[in-house]
Amino acid sequence: MFKYIKHTNYPINISKKDLKMAKYLITQFGGANGELGAAMRYFSQKFSMPDDYGKALLNDIATEELGHCEMIATMVHQLTKNATIKEMEEAGLGSMYAEHKKGIYPTNASGVPFTVSYYAVTGDPLADIMEDMAAEQKARATYESLINLTDDEDVIKVLLFLRQREVVHYNRFKELFLYYKNKGY
Numbered sequence: 710m711f712k713y714i715k716h717t718n719y720p721i722n723i724s725k726k727d728l729k730m731a732k733y734l735i736t737q738f739g740g741a742n743g744e745l746g747a748a749m750r751y752f753s754q755k756f757s758m759p760d761d762y763g764k765a766l767l768n769d770i771a772t773e774e775l776g777h778c779e780m781i782a783t784m785v786h787q788l789t790k791n792a793t794i795k796e797m798e799e800a801g802l803g804s805m806y807a808e809h810k811k812g813i814y815p816t817n818a819s820g821v822p823f824t825v826s827y828y829a830v831t832g833d834p835l836a837d838i839m840e841d842m843a844a845e846q847k848a849r850a851t852y853e854s855l856i857n858l859t860d861d862e863d864v865i866k867v868l869l870f871l872r873q874r875e876v877v878h879y880n881r882f883k884e885l886f887l888y889y890k891n892k893g894y
Contacts, residue, residue, distance in 0.1 A: 717780045718773075719870040723787040723863045728800030730859050731788035732818055737855065737871075738781040739815025739823035742847040748774035750828035750844060757832040759894055766885055767841075770878050777871060782813040784867060834894050838886045845879035 737743045748771045755767035789797070789811055797806045804820055815823035829840050852872035856865055 717783060718776050718874075719780065719867055721780060721783045721787065721863075721867055723784060723861065723867075725788075725861055725863070726791055726796075727788050727859070727861060727864070728792055728796055728802060730855075730861070730864060731785045732800055732802055733855060733858055734781060734788070734864075735785055735813075735816055736818040737848070737851060738778055738785065738813065740817035740821075740851075741827045742844065742851050743815070743817075743823075743827075744774050744777040744781055744848070745815050745823055746827040747771075747844055747848065748778060749825065750830065751841065753828075753830045754837045754841070757830070757837070758834055759889070759892075763834060763885055763889065766881060770881065773874070773878075777874065780867065780871065784864065785813055786811070788864075834889050835886065838882050838889065841882045842879055842886065845875045845882065849875040849879070 739745055751767040751771035751774065755764045755771065758764045758767060789802075792800075792811070794803075794806060797803055797811075805814065805816070808814070828844070829837070831837055831840075849872055852868050852875065856868050856872070859865060859868075
């Protein structure tokens with residue numbers, strides 16, 4: 710069903726340590742508007758889509774979102790790779806280190822763990838797709854905020870790529886919404 714290609718969708722080569730950015734960036738892995746929530750939302754919603762077109766689209770985007778989780782986790786890892794315990798503490802990552810060392814754990818920027826309450830599944834195709842469109846816009850806005858929080862071009866390039874994918878996903882969901890609306894669902 711899935712084919713794993715052993716590289717990220719966009720090359721990630723961050724050379725500068727930036728623990729504050731890592732702390733902010735983790736929200737796109739496990740925060741309310743992050744990639745893990747998007748992947749699970751779309752994967753769960755696909756089962757109540759009324760046809761194979763909708764099921765396939767949600768499955769495709771859910772799979773891509775899992776790839777985005779891998780990209781965010783790679784970025785956080787590279788940003789924290791050579792950090793000392795003292796540096797982790799100074800950046801506000803001491804509690805993360807205490808429980809996970811430098812492991813990538815899905816939280817928001819404040820350290821609140823991922824929860825399934827971040828996403829909705831109603832079983833109504835139009836309501837779920839509207840939720841998906843809103844989720845993509847929130848993720849886009851978060852990426853824009855993250856871009857504003859850094860001047861590292863290696864980080865910005867990846868964030869711009871991810872931001873653009875949110876725009877593409879929004880447009881695909883909008884097409885699906887109009888298709889289902891015209892079909893009377």
